[in-house]
Amino acid sequence: MILEKIYLHNFRNLKRVFLEPSPAINILIGDNGQGKTNLLESIYLLGTLSSHRTANDREMINWDKERAQVDVLLRKRDHSLKLTVTLEGSNKRVQINDTPLEKKSELIGNLNVVLFSPEDLNLVKGGPSYRRDFLDIEVSQVSRYYHHLLSEYRHVLRQRNFYLKELRDNFKKEYGVLEIWDEKLVELGSRIIEKRLEVVEKLQILARLNQRKITGGKENLSIEYECSLGELNPDIFSIFRKLLVNNRDEEVKRGYTLYGPHRDDLILKVNGMDIRKYGSQGQQRTTALALKLAELEFMKSESGEYPVLLLDDVFSELDQKRKDILLELIAGRIQTFITATDLNILGKLKHSDYKLFKVKQGFID
Numbered sequence: 001m002i003l004e005k006i007y008l009h010n011f012r013n014l015k016r017v018f019l020e021p022s023p024a025i026n027i028l029i030g031d032n033g034q035g036k037t038n039l040l041e042s043i044y045l046l047g048t049l050s051s052h053r054t055a056n057d058r059e060m061i062n063w064d065k066e067r068a069q070v071d072v073l074l075r076k077r078d079h080s081l082k083l084t085v086t087l088e089g090s091n092k093r094v095q096i097n098d099t100p101l102e103k104k105s106e107l108i109g110n111l112n113v114v115l116f117s118p119e120d121l122n123l124v125k126g127g128p129s130y131r132r133d134f135l136d137i138e139v140s141q142v143s144r145y146y147h148h149l150l151s152e153y154r155h156v157l158r159q160r161n162f163y164l165k166e167l168r169d170n171f172k173k174e175y176g177v178l179e180i181w182d183e184k185l186v187e188l189g190s191r192i193i194e195k196r197l198e199v200v201e202k203l204q205i206l207a208r209l210n211q212r213k214i215t216g217g218k219e220n221l222s223i224e225y226e227c228s229l230g231e232l233n234p235d236i237f238s239i240f241r242k243l244l245v246n247n248r249d250e251e252v253k254r255g256y257t258l259y260g261p262h263r264d265d266l267i268l269k270v271n272g273m274d275i276r277k278y279g280s281q282g283q284q285r286t287t288a289l290a291l292k293l294a295e296l297e298f299m300k301s302e303s304g305e306y307p308v309l310l311l312d313d314v315f316s317e318l319d320q321k322r323k324d325i326l327l328e329l330i331a332g333r334i335q336t337f338i339t340a341t342d343l344n345i346l347g348k349l350k351h352s353d354y355k356l357f358k359v360k361q362g363f364i365d
C-alpha cells in the first residue's frame with residue numbers, strides 16, 4: 001500500500017503540511033526538534049488510531065489550536081481511499097472517503113504501518129509488556145476480530161480487578177458475581193492466546209530467517225510463547241477456568257487477576273541462550289531488527305500487501321551490513337519513511353532511489 005498524499009493541519013508543530021511522497025523511499029532530513037518524528041507519528045495515528053508516544057491524544061494538537069487533522073490518500077492494490085482523523089479537545093473523529101465512521105476502530109486495517117525506532121530495543125531488553133504490545137499492535141492491524149477481542153478483554157479485566165479489590169476491601173467471600181466475570185475472561189482470554197500462538201508460530205519462522213541472514217548464518221533465533229496459564233493441554237479454556245477457581249483466595253488477597261494473556265510473554269533465545277538476559281547489545285539489536293522485519297513479512301502474508309514502513313532514527317544506528325539487508329528488503333517493494341539528521345546515512349543509495357524532504361521548524365519541503 002502506498003501513501004500518495006499527506007495533508008496535516010495543526011498536528012503538533014506541523015501547522016500546514018502537504019506532501020506527495022515517493023512510493024519507494026522517503027527521507028526526512030532535519031535538525032533535532034524540527035518535526036520529523038511528528039510526521040511519522042501522524043502516519044502511525046492513521047494506521048493504529050493511537051500515537052506511539054503518548055496516550056493523551058490532546059498532545060498531538062498544536063498548542064495554539066483547538067483542532068488537528070490528518071488526511072491521507074492511500075492507494076491499495078485494487079482501490080484508493082481517503083482516510084481522515086480529526087482531533088478536537090479529547091475527542092477523535094474518523095472518516096473514510098469523507099464519510100464519518102460510527103465505530104472508530106473500523107479505521108484500523110486500512111492503512112497498515114510498521115514503525116521501527118531505537119526504543120524497539122525494548123522489544124528484546126524491556127519488560128514483557130513491550131513484547132505483548134508488539135504482538136497485539138501487529139495482529140490488530142490485520143485482524144479486526146483480534147482487535148475486538150483485545151478491547152473486550154481489557155474491559156472485562158478492568159471490571160474483574162475492580163471487583164476483586166472490592167471483595168478484598170470488604171472482606172467478602174461471595175463469588176457469584178466474580179464467576180460471571182470469570183466466564184467472560186476465560187472466553188475472550190483463551191481466544192487471544194489461541195491467536196497469539198498461531199501468530200508466534202509464523203513469526204518465529206520469519207524472524208529466524210532474518211536473524212540468520214543478518215548474522216551470516218551464525219545465530220539461530222527461537223521464539224516461544226510463555227503463557228501464564230502454564231501447560232495448555234488438554235485445552236486453554238478449561239485450564240484457564242480451573243486456575244481461576246483454584247486461586248480465588250490469592251487473587252482476592254492481591255486484588256488483581258493473576259492469569260491470562262495480560263501476563264504472558266515471549267521468550268527469545270539465540271543459539272539456545274536467553275537473549276533478553278544474556279545477549280550482547282549487538283545481538284539484541286539484531287534480534288529487534290529481525291523481529292521487525294518479520295512483522296513486515298507477516299503483515300504482508302496476512303493482508304496481501306506490504307505495510308508502510310516508518311524508520312525513526314534507526315538508520316544512523318545500524319552498521320553497514322544491517323543497513324544493506326534492510327535496504328535490500330525495502331527496495332522497490334515497501335514504501336518507507338526514514339528520518340535522519342544528516343545525509344551521511346544514505347551511503348550507497350542513489351538519488352533516483354529516494355525522495356528527500358527537508359524538515360525545518362514545522363515546515364516540510
Ligand SMILES: Nc1ncnc2c1ncn2[C@@H]1O[C@H](COP(=O)(O)OP(=O)(O)OP(=O)(O)O)[C@@H](O)[C@H]1O
Binds near residue numbers: 032060062341
Ligand atoms: N502539541 C504541540 N504543538 C506544537 N509543537 C509541538 C507539540 N508537540 C511537540 N511539539 C514540538 O515538536 C518538536 C519535536 O518534533 P519531533 O519530535 O518531530 O522532532 P524531530 O525532528 O523528530 O527531532 P529529533 O531529531 O530530535 O528526533 C519539538 O520542538 C516540540 O516543541
Ligand SMILES: [Mg+2]
Binds near residue numbers: 036037312339
Ligand atoms: Mg525524532
